Amino acid sequence: MTTPTAAPRAFAEKLGGAPHSKASLRLWLRLLSCSMIIERRVRARLEEEFETTLPRFDVLAALEREPDGLTMSQLSAALLVSNGNITGIVNRLIEELLVIRTAESEDKRIATVRLTRKGRETFQRMARKHEEWVDKMFAGVTDTQMEQLMKLLATVRHSIDENPV
Amino acid sequence: MTTPTAAPRAFAEKLGGAPHSKASLRLWLRLLSCSMIIERRVRARLEEEFETTLPRFDVLAALEREPDGLTMSQLSAALLVSNGNITGIVNRLIEELLVIRTAESEDKRIATVRLTRKGRETFQRMARKHEEWVDKMFAGVTDTQMEQLMKLLATVRHSIDENPV
DNA sequence: AGTCGAAAGTTGACACTTAAAATATTTCGC
């Protein structure tokens, strides 16, 4: 079982342009490489220790916070992925007996997905480990630096939102 | 033509743990969401304006800096993806007449991939646009903030490298 | 009552990703 991960996207363009422009590119590449490295580590650990994948872990995480379950559409909205994508991931989680999908609403179109007990227990073990891994990777960053990063990344996020390309 | 993108991985675990641990998780999620949003935008623009994908763009970018071409293995090393992955992407670029793959070395195992003239011209148009998009998304971030981010992300990178999980 | 459109989900075609197996070629030890 394996999971895909994006490549070190679009490194080093080195085209002419204003200094700000070049700095933007460099920053983007550094941002990307940081998050990709962390993501790869997490994927690899999930695979090694739990024989699972990040998307499945994400679905379990979303369900863990909703004892009443979520519909397929709510799941795809929560994870920001397409509807058809969720279908496949949930199907695999069903095979693993980690979730169940029922049609109990009066509206027969709606399918509700819930964690099974096994799913809840499995997820909790995964989540503990996941937290450990992330914490360890950030061990060399001080609290002050993390705070600064949180603020700066919020600025980036606002900039992105307000400058649609 | 479309390209996959990772989901908003593993949001909000909210398990017990030291404050640093929770802060790490939050920072990780913010980092991830920032880079995912930018990456999605870039993918969408590449698709709309050039009917291409980010992996193909990445391969063209790697080749553009090597007039003598790269072997398949060099390409996969440059992009940090698997060997088999490169095979498929290069095949599509060949179909689009953007690159050529030749076996001109005395070692017949080695395939050398080069940009065609069309590939070079196409990539340059893409790269200009790519730079514009990124620059625009970072328009709301000052030079000082970008500088701080570069430094802090370097710290994160070191932390990751020195704390293997 | 009957129809028409919107909404929820699934399916299919294609792209990308990995790891592992298979293929082809070279190199090295004897």
Next chain:
DNA sequence: GCGAAATATTTTAAGTGTCAACTTTCGACT
């Protein structure tokens, strides 16, 4: 020289991701 290890690449199986087309169901309107 010849067979085994090493190297370069492709192929394969499984998972993830998109979008578009399709099915089923619901709601609303005539």
